[in-house]
Amino acid sequence: MAHTSSYDNSKPTAVHLEMGPEQGFEDKADLSGQAATDEHGHSLLHFDPAAERRLVRKIDLYIVPTVAMLYLFCFIDRANIGNARLAGFEKDLHLTGLDYNKVLSVFYISYIIFEIPSTVACKILGPGWFLPGTALGFGILTVAFAFVRDIQTACAVRFLLGMFEAGMLPGIAYYMSRWYRRSELAFRLALYVMMAPLGGAFGGLLASAILRLDSFGSVHTWKMIFAIEGIVTIGLALLSFVTLTDRPETARWLSHEEKLLAINRLKSERVGTTEVLDRMDTKKVLRGILNPVVLATSWVFLLACITVQGLSFFAPTIIRTIYPNATVVHQQLLTVPPFVLGATAILVVNFTSWKTDKRNIYMGVSALPVIVGYIMFLASTNAKVRYAAVFIIATGAFNSGALCNAQVAANVVSDTARSSAIGTNVMFGNIGGIISTWAFLPGDKPNYPIGNGLNLAAQSLILITCVGMALWMTMDNKRRQRKDVAAELSGLSHEKIVDLDWRHPGFEWRP
Template sequence: MLKPVINGDTEKGSVQAIEDAAVPGHVATKVDSPHTTVYIDPVLEAKLRRKFDMRILPTIALIYLFCFIDRANIGNARLAGLEEDLNMSGLDYSTLLASFYAAYTAFEFPLQMVNKWIGPGKTIPILTFFFGLFSFVMTFVETFGAAVAVRFLLGIAEGGVFPGLAFYLSRFYRKDELGFRLACYIVCAPLAGAFGGLLASGILKLDSIGPYTRWRMIFFVEGLVTMGIGIIAWFLIPDRPETAKWLTPEERALAEARLKADHVGQTRVVDQIGNKAVIDGVLNPSTLVLPTIIQTIFPDAGTIEVQLRSVPPYVVGAFTTLLSGYLSFKTRKRGLYMVISAPFMMIGYIMYLASIDPQVRYAASFMVALGAFSFGAFCNAWASANAPTDTARAASIGTVVAFGNCGGLVACFTYLPRHQPRGVPGNAFNLAGSTACLVLGAGLWAWQVKENRAKERGRDDYLLEGKTEDEIAALGRRNPAWRYAY
C-alpha cells in the first residue's frame, strides 16, 4: 500500500490511503474545503509524471507535428505550382483554405464528444490515420472541385485531433502540469512550419517520385508518413492511466488519486457524459499564410528559398512556446503569460501595417511568432484547469478550439493577393484580435481573482446545506470550496 504523507493543510485523522482515494465513489478532496484528504509524496508524483512524459508526450507531439504539416502543406504546395496545375484563379485558393476550416470548425465539438464517448486513446489514432489518408489523396486530384472536397474531408479528420490531444493529456496531468505539457506538443505547430518548409524544399529538389512531380510529391510523402504514425499510435497510447499496462497497480492508484485531488468533491476521474456537464464545459467563462507572406516580402526569391526563409520565425515561435509553457508550470500561472504574449503580436501586426520595407516586415514575422504560438497551449490549459469534470473538460476544450478556428476561416478571405504587399484587411483583423486577447485575458484573470475572494468570504457556503455527496459533486464550479485557477 502507498503510504500517505500528511499534508500540513490536512487534519490528522482525515487522511486516507491513496488506494482508497482512487476508488470510484470516493473523494480525494474535502467536499467543503480545497484541502485534500490524501497527500501525495512529491518524489513518487515526480517519478510518475516523468513516466507520463517519456511514454505519452513523444507520440502526442509526433501526431500533432504531422497534423499541422498536413494542414499547412497547402501553402508549400501553392508555391510549388498547385494553382497553375488546377487552373485556380481569383478567390479559388481562399475557398480551398476555407473548405478545410469550415469542416474543421463545424466538426470539432461533435468529434470531441466522440472522443469523450469512445475514449481519446482509440479515436486519436484513427483520426490520425484518416487525416494522413486524405492528405495522401491530394496527390491525385486533378480539378479544383476535387481538391476542395478532399480538403473538406481533411478538415473533418483533423477537427477531432487538436482538442482531442488536449483532452487526452488532461486525463494524465494535473492542472498546473498541463500547460507545459500542452506546450510540448503545441510547439510542433511552429516546428511544423519550420520542418514542413525544410521537408518541402528537400522533396522539391527531387525531379519526381514515380509519376508525381512538384507539389504532388509533398502530399505523397507527408500523407504516407502520417498514416504510419496513426497505425503506430494505436498500439502506444492508453486511453487513461487505469488502462496503461506499463503502470503498476500502485502507480495507477496514484494517478487516479492525484487527479481527484485537483477537483473539489469529485468522486470519479472519468465520469459519464451528461448534458449538465457538457453545458458547464461549453459555457465556462498564421501558419498557413506565412509562406505566402514571406513570398510577398521577398518577391524575387525562388520557391525553395521562400520555404527556407519561413523557417527562422517558426523556430523562434517554438522556443517561446516551450519557454513560456515551462515558466507557467513552475509558477502555476496561465493568464499572466497570455497577457504578456499579446503585445508582441500587436507590435508585429502594427509593423506589417506601417511599412512595406522587406526587412521591417520580416522582423514583424518574428514578433508575431514570439506572441502567437504559445496561445494554443495557454487557452486550452486555462479552460481545462477550470472545468471540474472529465466531460466538462472535453466540452470546454472543444468549444475553445472551435471558436479559435473561426479565426482561421476568416483569415482565408482577409489575406488576398489584391491586398498585397501591405495586406491591410488581414493584418488589421489580426491586430484587433491580438488586442482583444490582451483585454479579454486580463479581464478574465481579474474576474477569477474577484470570484475566488468572494468564495473565501463565504458567499457560496449555503449551497452545501442539505446536500448529499453526489449532489455536492454535481455542484462543480459552484462548490464554495472551488477555486479558479488563473
C-alpha cells in the first residue's frame, strides 16, 4: 500500500499512523472491504487507548461470565465420574479390571472424531447458537448417566457426551478470538480455562455436598451427582441462548461506534485481511490445520492433556492412595486445594502472557514445576511429600489450555483458518486425554509408577518442543524479513493473497 506507518513492536496494542480522519482511516471508520494493515502486517490505524480499554471491559463483562460458567459445568460433567467412583459407581455397575478405563476412554473417541467438524460447525451456525446447543446436549446426557445400569449403557452415554462436548473448548476459544486482540486473548481464555481446575475443586465440593443427601427424586448415592449437576447445566444452557451473541456486529449492547472499533482492532493485526469474518474456504481450513506452529503447539497440548486429564479423572483416586483411611467425603475435600492453586496459577501466568504478548515461553516454563512434582511422586512414598507434589504439579499443569489455544489463534490470519487451527489443537489435546485414561491402571496401584512416569516424560517433551519451536520461529522470521514482499505479491489477485494466510510473505510468527 502507498501509506507509510511507524511500527512500534514494543506496543502491539497501540500502533500509530500519522494519518487524518479525512483519509478514511480513523479507528471507528467503516472499513468494510478494506485492509487495515500494510503489506508487512503493520497497522494503518491509530486507536484511542482509553476507548479500547472501555470496549474491552464491556466485552469482558458480557462475554466471559457466560462462557466461563458453561465451561465450568462442561468440565464438571466430564470429570464427575472420578467423584462417582469413590461413591460406589464401579461396584453398582459391577465394573472389574480395566472396565473403568474403558468407560473413560470411549468418551474421547467421539471427542476426537467430532473435534474439527464441531469447530467448523461453530463457525457456520454461529457461536451464539452452537455453544448453548452443545451445552444443552451434554447437560441432558449428564442427567441420563444417572440412570445407566451396566457398562454397555455407560459407554454409550459417554460416547454421546463426548460428541456434544467436542465443540465446547475449541468453540469458546474460537468465539473469543472474534472479540479480542492477539495479546489479550490468552488471559481471556484463561478466565474460562481456569474453570478446569476450579471444576475439579468445585466438583469435589459439590459431590461431597450432594452425597450428604439421602436421595434426589428416585436416584441415590453417586447417581445424584450426575442428576443434579446435569440439571444445572441444562439451566445454564437455556440462559446462554439469550445472553450470547455471535459477533460484534450483532451485539445489542455495543453502540455503532463500538462495533466498528471492535472490528477494526482485529483487522489491524491481520495482514491482507479485508473482512474479519470471511466465508468458509477449504484452502484456508487446510492452512489452519497444516500450519507448522499449529502442529507443534498441538503436540504440546497433547502432552499437556495427558497430565491435565489424568489429574481430573484420577486425583480422587490418587488422594485415596495417599490417605486410605480417610472418609469418602474427606477424600473428596482433599482434592479441592490443589485445584484452587492451579486456577490461581492459570490467571497469574496468562496475565503475564497478556502483558508481554508472549505464549511459547510460558508453555515451556510451566512444564518445570510439573516435572519437579512427578519426580517427587516417583522418588517418595511419604503421604505428605506426595500430597505436596500434587500442589506443585497443579501450578503448571493447567496453564496450557489457554496458552496453546491463544498460540495457534495468534499464528494464523483468517477467521476460517483460526477455527480449524483451534479445532486441530484441541483434537490433539483429546488424543492426550484418551492416553491419560490408560495411564493409571489397577495393576499399577498404589504408587502408579507407570502413570507418574508417563506424565514426567510428557512434561519433559513439552519443554524440549517449546525450546525447538522458539528457535525455529526466530530463524523463519529472519528469513521472511529478507523477502521482497511487494515482488512476491505482484500479479496475485486479492482472493489469492487472502488465501495465502500464514504463507503471506509479510506474515511473521508470533511467539
